[in-house]
Amino acid sequence: SQTIHQWPATLVQPVGSPLSLECTVEGTSNPNLYWYRQAAGRGLQLLFYSVGIGQISSEVPQNLSASRPQDRQFILSSKKLLLSDSGFYLCAWSLDLARWPQHFGDGTRLSIL
């Protein structure tokens, strides 16, 4: 069966520091991968998605970037964090973009001080 791992679970970072969040999927090949952010009490905001190695689509302009160096690895990065980057970051995978449901990792709660 497929599993998705996301770490760390919690992260506290100072403003201006870099960020790297990693997500890996096991048990499937060529998954579609997603990064979402959820502010407290709000809905999910799609940040990036990827349909293959090296292929990244950005949904909103922002201070973040994503990379997919391997088939089942998805990384979310920032060179300099802003206070507004605080939130709950979720990685997800699916078999395709529109027909199959997405499955989420446990999430990373990021606080910027």
Add this chain to the structure above:
Amino acid sequence: RKEVEQDPGPFNVPEGATVAFNCTYSNSASQSFFWYRQDCRKEPKLLMSVYSSGNEDGRFTAQLNRASQYISLLIRDSKLSDSATYLCVVNGNTDKLIFGTGTRLQVFP
């Protein structure tokens, strides 16, 4: 108009009650529909897919109304453990899944 819209609630219901949520969508060509459940400070989890003819999973029933472009989720015999936010998911105009902002359910003793 938002691609997927839900009443944010909260819906406060006693244990044992039946409660229903609706979710409207804007893309008449949408083909994929799901309900997710999200507990406080946790990731969303797939509750059930929604099929054209409607489908049931235990106490949960999902329905699709294409003419009026909405899906519904009915929960019978509510349990305290059903308290959560329920997210409606539909494939949108750009053929990606779009998550609604959720409807919060609180079941009280």
